[in-house]
Amino acid sequence: MGSKSSSLNKIPNAQELMQETGFSAAHILRLYERFEFLDVDQMGELRPEDFGAIRELSMNPIGDRIISAFFSPGKETVDFASFVRILAHFRSTETNRTRDGAQPEPANSRTRKLKFAFQLYDQDRDGKISREELLQVLRTMMEMQVTEEQLQSIAERAIQEADLDQDDAISFDEFRKSMEKVDIDHKMSIRFLS
C-alpha cells in the first residue's frame, strides 16, 4: 500500500484523475507504466510517432484514426491526463460507482462511448457522417478488395437505412438509433480496464 501511494505521487493529479474517470489506483498505475513505456524520449508526453511505434496498431485499418482521436484538435502531444481520459471511455459501465447528480456524465456511459465512436467516423467534426466520410471508412476497412461501385452501393444503403431526416448524412442521434440493438457496453468495453 505504501509503495503504491508513493508511486501514485509520481503521477500528477492522480486523485483527480481517479475521481473523474473512475479508475482505481491500480489501473492508474498500470496505465502510467504503459504511458511511460510508450513515451520513448521521456518527455512526459506522447507524440503520434510514439503511437505509430506500436506494431499491431499500424496493421489496424483504422489505426491512424484511433491515434488522432487521442490528440485534441490543434494539439500535437498527449499528456497522461488526456491519455487516461480517452481510455476511460472503455471502462465497463457496470463498475460505475454511484455518483450524485451534480457530477457530469461519466466517460464510459453508453452515450459517451457512442460519441467517441461517432467522432472517429466524423473526421471533420461537423456533427454528421457524410457519405464521403462513410465511404472513406468503408474503403479503409475493406482494404482494396472491393470495387468502387460496391462501396458506393453499401454506403448508399447504409445512409438510406439510418438517415431519418433525409439530409443524406448520419447525425449522432441517427447513429445512436441505428445502434440501439447492439450491446455497446459489451462491445466497447475492455476487461482490463474495469
Add this chain to the structure above:
Amino acid sequence: MPSRTGSHSPTGIGKSLPERGLLLLMVLVLLEGSVIPLGAASSPDTGHQKNVDNHKAEGEKNHTKKAFPVLDLDYRHIQTPFEISLWVLLASVMKLGFHMIPRLPGIVPESCLLITVGLLVGGLIKLAGEKVPPVLDSQLFFLCLLPPIILDAGYFLPIRPFMENLGTILMFAVVGTLWNAFFIGGLLYAVCQIQPANPNELHQLEILPCLLFGSIISAVDPVAVLAVFEEIHINELLHILVFGESLLNDAVTVVLYHLFEEYSAAGTVTVLDGFLGIISFLVVSLGGILVGAIYGILAAFTSRFTSHTRVIEPLFVFVYSYMAYLSAEMFHLSGIMALIACGAVMRPYVEANISHKSHTTIKYFLKMWSSVSETLIFIFLGVATVDGPHHWNWTFVTVTVILCLVSRVIGVVGLTCVINKFRIVKLTTKDQFIVAYGGMRGAIAFSLGFLLKKEEFPMREMFLTAIITVIFFTVFVQGMTIKPLVELLAVKKKQEAKRSINEEIHTQFLDHLLTGIEDICGHYGHHHWKDKLNRFNKKYVKKCLIAGERSKEPQLIAFYHKMEMKQAIDLVESGGGVNLPSAVPSTVSMQNIQPKKPPPAKPVEKALPKMTKGREEEIRQILRSNLQKTRQRLRSYNRHTLVADPYEDGFSELLIKKQKMIALEKKIKDMNYYLTVPAAPPDSPTMCRARLASDPQSYSSKPAMDRVPTIQVDLASPQSPDSVNLMDEFRRADQQEEDQGLTMKAPSGQSGFNRPGEADRGREQQKLTRCLSDPGPSADEEEEEEPFLP
C-alpha cells in the same frame, strides 16, 4: 393460435373435424399395421423353417411339381426396412397431427406429446404381446439417431456468441457437471446407507455405482434442451449458454461414465485413477475437437473442387461429418464435440464454395433428419418406458429427483458468483434461474443407463426407473412450465429483427477500434487474439480452402449481397408494387422498393413517370417471349449433371460487362436523367448463393411476369434537345461496346427511349430469374439482341 384458424372462416373449422378424424384413423391403421407385422414376423419363423425342411425332404423323394405361386407373401424378406419405415412414418405423421390440433402446440411442448404417443404405442405393442424393437439400448441410438441432431446444431451454431461466452459455457459444462455428478452420487449413497428400516437392497448400493449413476443423470441433454428451447424463443445469450453447456458436457460424461464403469468392478478408485481421469478428460475433449477439425478441413478442401459436380456437394458435408463422429467414437473420444467442431470449422469455407442450391439442400436435409431423429427419440423413450424392466423404489427415485433439482440450482448459483467476476455483462438472477431451470435430462441419460450390464450392476433396473422418472419430470414439468415462467419473469426474448447493414458496418468498425485500443494499452485481450485469428484466416487458410475469386471477398460484401438478394426475392414474391419505381436488384438501393411501406414520401427525385398501358403490355410481351425461349433452351435433364450455373463460371466477363454498364449509367446520371439502374449484384456468385427464402423452383418466370412493376423512365419530353443528346450518347456508347453485353441500339424515334429502359429491365428480370432457375449458359447472350433491334 385460435385467431389463425379462425381466419379460415367457418368452413375451415368444419373441415378440420373430418380431417382430424381421418388423421386419427390413419394413425390407428398405422399402429395396427406396425403391430401385426411384428406379430407375423416372430411366429411363422419356426414354421417356415420346418416347412422348408419338409419340402426339401419331400423334394428329394418325390420331385413333386407344385403350382407356381402367382401371388406370394414374403414378409420376412423386407421386414427390417419396412418396420423402420413404418416407425419413421409414424413419427412424421404424429408431428403433422400435433400442429393440426388448434391450441395444443402452444401449451404443451412437442417433446411431451411425442413421449405420450410413445407410451401409447408401447402400450399397444405390449398388449399385442410383441417384443418392442430395441432401439434405445443398442448402438442404434448413438450411431444413427443422435448424430443428425448434433450435426444440425453444430453446423448452424452461432459462432460469435458461442465464442464470446466460451468461458462461461465451459465452466457450466465441466465444473457444473462434475459438481452435479459428485453431489448427487455422494448424497444418494449417504441416503441409501442411513435408512436402517429400509429394505436391504439399498444398503447393497456401493459408492461407485452411486457415483456412476450420478454421472449418468447429471448431464444436461442437448436433444431435450433443443426441443424445449426452440419453442420459447429466449434471447440469444441464455440459449447459447444452456445449449452450449449441453453440448460440451459430453466429454465430462464420457470420461466419468467410463471411469466409474471400469472401476465399479474393482471397487475402489485411487488418487492415481483420479489423476488419470483428469488427463483422460483433456484427451477426450481436445482429441474430439481435433478429430472434428481435421475432418472439417478435409471437407472444406474437398468442396473447393466440386464446381463441376454440384450434385454431390451436400454428400461431402454429411459424410465427412459422420466419419468425424465415428472416428471419435472409435477412440472413445467425445463424438459430440467432434461433430460440433467439424460442422463449425467447415461451414465458412464450404459455404463459400458450394452453389446456392447445395446450400439449401444441406440446410433442409439437416433440418429434416434432425427433426425426424428427435421425434423418433422421444417416441422410443415412451415405448421403452412401457417396456423396460422397472423396479420402483420410492426412496431412491424421489431422492434422486429432489437432488437433481437442488444440485442444479446450487451449482448454477455458485458458479455464477465466480463467473460474474470475469464477465463484462453479468448474469442476472433471472438469467440464473432460466439456466438452472433449463437443465433438462433426456434420452442420452437413458441410453447410457440401458447400456449398463446387468451382471455388474444388479441395481440396473432401479437406476433405469429413476432415470426415466427424472427425464419425465424435467421434460413434462419443466418443459411445460418454462414458457409461462419466461413470460412471467419477462425474460428478454430473441430479437427477431434482421441485422441491418449499419449494424454490420459499425460492429466491424468497433471490432477494429477495440483491437486498436487493446494494442495501445498493451493488453493481449479477447479482441487481440480474435484479430490475429482473422488475419491468419484471411492470409493463409482462406486461400487454401476457398476456390477462386471468393477467397478475397470481405465479409461485409457477402453480407450486403445476401441482404439485397433477399430483399429482391421478397419483392418478386410479393408481386412488387405497380407504382413503385424500379424493381429488381439495383446497385443503388433496394430501399426504394419496399412494397409494404406506403408510397415513399420522397417520390419526386426518385419516382419515374409511368408508362402507358400499351408500352407496359409491349414490355411484358417481349420479356415473356424471351423467357420462354430461355426455357426451351434447357438441356435435357440428366441425373448426373446439373446445368451449369452461368454466374459461377462466367464471373469475370459479367463483371466487366457490369462495369461498363455502371460507367454508362454514370454518364447518363450526369445528364440528370434517371434510368432504371443496371443490375449489378446478380452477377456475383454470392448473390446467387444468397439464402433464398423458399425453394427456387417455385419461382417460375410466369408469375413474376404478370406482376411486373412498371418501368418508369424519367425523361424530358422527347422533343427537348437533351433527349437527343441522350440518344446520341447511347449510340456512342454502343459503338464502344465490344461484346454484346449491352445492346442498347437505340432506334430513332420516341419508342427508342423506352427501349434502353427495357433493355435494362429485360436483362435484370432475366438475371433475377436466372438466379432462380437454371437455363443453359448460351441462352443469355443470344437473347439480348432480338428485342432491341429496331
